[in-house]
Amino acid sequence: MDFTLTHAGLVAVEEALVAAIDSEVPLLNDASRHILTSGGKHLRPHIAMLAYLAVGGEDLMDAVPMAAAVEMVHTATLVHDDINDHSLLRRGRPSVHARWGRTFALLTGDYMFAKVYQLMAPYGPAYNVVMANACTQLVEGETLQAVSAKAGEIDRETYKRIVALKTASLFEASARMGALIGGGTPEEVDALADYAYNLGIAFQVVDDILDVIGDPETLGKPVGADLGQGRGAFVAQGERAILSLQPAAEVAVIEEDDPIKRMMAKLRTSGAIEMAQRQAAEMVDRARRALEPIGPSPARDELEALTNLVLERDR
Amino acid sequence: MDFTLTHAGLVAVEEALVAAIDSEVPLLNDASRHILTSGGKHLRPHIAMLAYLAVGGEDLMDAVPMAAAVEMVHTATLVHDDINDHSLLRRGRPSVHARWGRTFALLTGDYMFAKVYQLMAPYGPAYNVVMANACTQLVEGETLQAVSAKAGEIDRETYKRIVALKTASLFEASARMGALIGGGTPEEVDALADYAYNLGIAFQVVDDILDVIGDPETLGKPVGADLGQGRGAFVAQGERAILSLQPAAEVAVIEEDDPIKRMMAKLRTSGAIEMAQRQAAEMVDRARRALEPIGPSPARDELEALTNLVLERDR
Numbered sequence: 001m002d003f004t005l006t007h008a009g010l011v012a013v014e015e016a017l018v019a020a021i022d023s024e025v026p027l028l029n030d031a032s033r034h035i036l037t038s039g040g041k042h043l044r045p046h047i048a049m050l051a052y053l054a055v056g057g058e059d060l061m062d063a064v065p066m067a068a069a070v071e072m073v074h075t076a077t078l079v080h081d082d083i084n085d086h087s088l089l090r091r092g093r094p095s096v097h098a099r100w101g102r103t104f105a106l107l108t109g110d111y112m113f114a115k116v117y118q119l120m121a122p123y124g125p126a127y128n129v130v131m132a133n134a135c136t137q138l139v140e141g142e143t144l145q146a147v148s149a150k151a152g153e154i155d156r157e158t159y160k161r162i163v164a165l166k167t168a169s170l171f172e173a174s175a176r177m178g179a180l181i182g183g184g185t186p187e188e189v190d191a192l193a194d195y196a197y198n199l200g201i202a203f204q205v206v207d208d209i210l211d212v213i214g215d216p217e218t219l220g221k222p223v224g225a226d227l228g229q230g231r232g233a234f235v236a237q238g239e240r241a242i243l244s245l246q247p248a249a250e251v252a253v254i255e256e257d258d259p260i261k262r263m264m265a266k267l268r269t270s271g272a273i274e275m276a277q278r279q280a281a282e283m284v285d286r287a288r289r290a291l292e293p294i295g296p297s298p299a300r301d302e303l304e305a306l307t308n309l310v311l312e313r314d315r
Numbered sequence: 316m317d318f319t320l321t322h323a324g325l326v327a328v329e330e331a332l333v334a335a336i337d338s339e340v341p342l343l344n345d346a347s348r349h350i351l352t353s354g355g356k357h358l359r360p361h362i363a364m365l366a367y368l369a370v371g372g373e374d375l376m377d378a379v380p381m382a383a384a385v386e387m388v389h390t391a392t393l394v395h396d397d398i399n400d401h402s403l404l405r406r407g408r409p410s411v412h413a414r415w416g417r418t419f420a421l422l423t424g425d426y427m428f429a430k431v432y433q434l435m436a437p438y439g440p441a442y443n444v445v446m447a448n449a450c451t452q453l454v455e456g457e458t459l460q461a462v463s464a465k466a467g468e469i470d471r472e473t474y475k476r477i478v479a480l481k482t483a484s485l486f487e488a489s490a491r492m493g494a495l496i497g498g499g500t501p502e503e504v505d506a507l508a509d510y511a512y513n514l515g516i517a518f519q520v521v522d523d524i525l526d527v528i529g530d531p532e533t534l535g536k537p538v539g540a541d542l543g544q545g546r547g548a549f550v551a552q553g554e555r556a557i558l559s560l561q562p563a564a565e566v567a568v569i570e571e572d573d574p575i576k577r578m579m580a581k582l583r584t585s586g587a588i589e590m591a592q593r594q595a596a597e598m599v600d601r602a603r604r605a606l607e608p609i610g611p612s613p614a615r616d617e618l619e620a621l622t623n624l625v626l627e628r629d630r
Contacts, residue, residue: 023451023455024455025455025458025459025462027458027462028454028455028458077425080421080422080425083421084417084418084421084422102399103399103461104458104461106395106398106399106421107395107399107454107457107458107461109425110392110395110424110428110454110457111451111454111455111458113425113428113450114447114450114451114453114454115447115451116432117431117432117443117446117447117450118444118447118448118450118451120443121440121443121444121446121447122440122444123440124439124440125436125437125438125439128432128435128436128443129433129436129437131432131436132429132430132432132433132436133433135428135429135432135433136338136426136429136430136433138429139343139422139425139426139429140338140339140340140343140426142422142425143340143342143343143419143422143426144340146418146419146422147340147342
């Protein structure tokens, strides 16, 4: 992805993140820094800043604490997710959970949530309401996913709800807050929020696809992990897709002892991947159309280019 | 404790709490409600509201969302603490962890943190900065405690830091925000914050004492629990007190097989309890003196009365 337009802002975001987590308790500092400096894509702050620029915002630094807060929320949920999923690897490094243990991973996630709050506090109520709603929806999405995983079943409607809540809501909030800070009109703010919402859904669907067909080396984490936790929402949908597309008897017999690998092989040959890819392409189309009310600018071009990058990414 | 002055406000707080956690994800609703309606003392919202009244605040309802947020923070940390401490009982009921399992307890705590944010968002930056700092300190205190428990040692300075961070900071924030909303002068706001800070320390020291000498029936949870987790900060201090007060050879031999019960018996006979009680009384004195700049009112009287109740409580 091309970060030229937002480069200075993103450098400032990284500095703001590291500064925010500075604590007199060394462990919180170390564990937060470990995950925050592990080479995340910074896609949410990037979108927040492009939205800011696309409505004519002139000083990217105005959006820095908010963009840092958005990245902090995302990172905090990764730390807590890795506890619940027993994930040992994250972005090619040991997860906080693996390195510091469950108790400290839980506290590190809590600490980062408190820091989100601290970064956002100086903005007024309008922004904090948007952020609070996004945080709420994010946790609701994670919970709905865990409930479905536990029940061992998921339907397409629930899958969509999960993706909207756990991923699209924070994408949407990022663009909405960026456009608000940049002084966008209500129409522009809504358009950019709509764009980011749809992009977020596409992003998550691609993420779920990569868990099945991605390259572990490129991803920096094992594939099949979500499958292994019975939690990958797409995967569950894929299973259902297998069942609906092919009578049970016709499902190819896969020579594979490991049940996870067997399920992955089944998904690859079932047409479920292609179905999900079509779904992601459809959401990306919607994201692109949502940009119509936004006047031409390099930032708008970059937002448009981003849709293809999200669709074609391999990590 | 006498809740006459704040009764209407606390009823509204309870309603605000239940309304806030309403979710389209039934599990989050159920688990949050389970702990929020389990008969907590509501001491923090009570203090917030008394501070509001003591500076001349006239409509208690102004302070309700803030007071609910303070109780929500406290409750969220209980949910996460119970995961880390493997506690099965809380306020005489199964903990969220015991009833819904670790994953959902983690998510329920996160959900309640998001709701804190939502309740606080409408207040301006000044309030959110206070709350964000309190949340940060709370997590720092919990972490420092876990670090000390893991190391198996704690000195008196660290004990004080832990109690200040994990308990006194939220007491202080409650009074500060209540006094701010009530329109207190800077001197009044600082006096009430100072009062609550010292009361918070006394409260936590008494809590740690009750873990050793309290009645499990009255407390609604087993005693020795903190001791069992190696986490009770006072307890560690007590151990140290034993060592400093008595040469090892003179420590009475306690006929008790269970190591927790043996440690509790040692603490009861070592003078450590009395030392902690003196410490709590000293902090309560400071709290009382901090009230000097506050003009006479029923709310001020109640704040003063509260100091004795905190000292003499048995649950």
